[in-house]
Amino acid sequence: MIAELGHYALILALALALVQSVLPVWGSRTGDDALMGTAAPVALAQALFVSLSFAALTWAYVTSDFSVANVYENSHSAKPLIYKISGVWGNHEGSMMLWVLILALFGGLVAVFGKNLPQSLKANVLAVQAWVALAFLLFILLTSNPFLRLDPAPIEGRDLNPILQDVGLAIHPPLLYFGYVGFSICFAFAVAALIDGRLDAAWARWVRPWALTAWIFLTLGIAMGSYWAYYELGWGGWWFWDPVENASFMPWLIGTALIHSAVVMEKREALKVWTVLLAILAFSLSLLGTFLVRSGVLTSVHSFATDPARGVFILAILVLFIGGSLSLYAWRAPTLKQGGLFAPVSREGALVLNNLFLSAACAAVLVGTLYPLALESITGEKISVGAPFFNSTFVPLMIPLLIAMPFGPLLAWKRGDLLGVVQRLLVAIAAAVFTTGILLALVTGGSVLAPLAVGLAVFIIVGALADLAERAALWRVPLKVSFARARGLPRSAWGTAFAHIGMGLVILGIVGDSAWKSEVVQRVKIGESVSISDYTLTLESLFPRNGPNYQEGVARFTVSRNGKTIGTVEPSRRIFLARRMPTTEAALLTHGFSQLYIAPGETFTENSIDVRIYDKPLVLWIWLGCLVMVAGGGLSLSDRRYRIGAPRTAKMRSATLQPAE
CATH class of the missing domain: 2.40.128 (Lipocalin)
Structure with a gap:
């Protein structure tokens, strides 16, 4: 009976998603406040019914109800409770249920915390979110129903795949999905802005907390998956450039670029075209990852589905949302007003450089991931693209980005003084040179480039500390005043420093394990x-x-x-x-x-x-560095500007799509 209630709740959620996808948009186009006002309560109702459906499936697992085919295929009565629960998402059908649950919860969060949003924008955002939910609810009900019954019911289940019976794999998928699906909000904001004609600094301030939230969870999910592979698979490695690993890494790269681009848009109302495109691409790459894992085109410890019908359905979703959003972008982008001008040597210029290198690195990973699949589909020839390709394409793109990382926060907006920044980074440069020299003199074995990489990591870490010291006027005013200034710094400034320090620590861990193990x-x-x-x-x-x-x-x-x-x-x-x-x-x-x-x-x-x-040696710095980056993201997310939100009043400058200047 519980399974039937779960199935019925999923059908009701589909009906609500259909209502949410139509009425608010119609109200936005006609100026009907009543229709636009339906978006929030319907989104909350949809989240409620999806939660009830997911709870019903979880109950079937906890009680070992083997009359449900999904439970029979992926559970066992002797399995510990934690793995009975994690078994809910340790299979194709259940993982899609988790995807839709998180999607609905994010929609509900927008409904609750989006009170400062203009009504038209909020209606369109929730409608776009409902379009995505509608597609995936249809996919589940038509091709991947987790509530199918077996008659007669088996006495015992087949058990969950043993390599998934681990605490790391109980935590990893939900974290990863919160990251994947979190970018759907950024996607919804981007599409809604293109539809609604509202794109300004306030829009960037609304988007950035959602991008940060998704980025934090995706970072945690990738780190947890890396550590699980490290200790569970017995290979002693923490990253294998597996296509499904790449599928989570690509949205992370674009999401990182999105966060930085939103900063420029919020501060200077520049990079509007970049920011909207990155918001679309981040979720598009998340959808691509879903297709790779569940279409059967890949064979991986991560992949679930091998049914071609499911692959075709997800491919249709991929074409609809990626193709549709990019077409809308191509139509609207030429009309976007570009915003403030800035010199190449400026904080805006540094962030543009950051976006270019991150996007190019993502493109390199995308080519290496999809090329073997494309070649096999065209010629039938099977090849594998592994670490040598990615190391020779991805790493050279990241090195200049990492070198430039300490410079960005110290450059002024609009026009910066590069020589002045170099002077403020002299301590970081000296620390990097000293560390590199010591390692070259004392350490034997490993790559000759390893000491240089350690020096780069030290430069990034000390450079981040130098930025905080500069903001606090350390050594230029009494220490008491410096500490007071440090306490008064915006949390986003501390968040930036922590995130950069975390990246430096990750590099130390990578170099230590790769060069000196x-x-x-x-x-x-x-x-x-x-x-x-x-x-x-x-x-x-x-x-x-x-x-x-x-x-x-x-x-x-x-x-x-x-x-x-x-x-x-x-x-x-x-x-x-x-x-x-x-x-x-x-x-x-x-x-x-x-x-x-x-x-x-x-x-x-x-x-x-x-x-x-x-x-x-130093291998733990890889994951500790990720945690420090996550802490930086959390500090930025807790910044007062995002707790208050963007102003609701009509006094803020109205932003509409205008002809490009």
């Missing part, structure tokens, strides 16, 4: 030892252990450093009973910001085991 692959018998770097690992015992729905063989190692025992690790090989599928459970021993990584091989006998051991 050590690796040993060896078969070890009980009582034997393996040495790597300054560490010695001794195999103490091999023993079986039972879990709730799996059996595992465990290897216990004692780890010592310079003759002193510092810990015990237990890597294992698991067999999940329902699917008889093995997984590798690597063991991690953290020392400082580095880790020892121990992964068992396939050979696992009574007295010996194959083992792969890595010493990974």
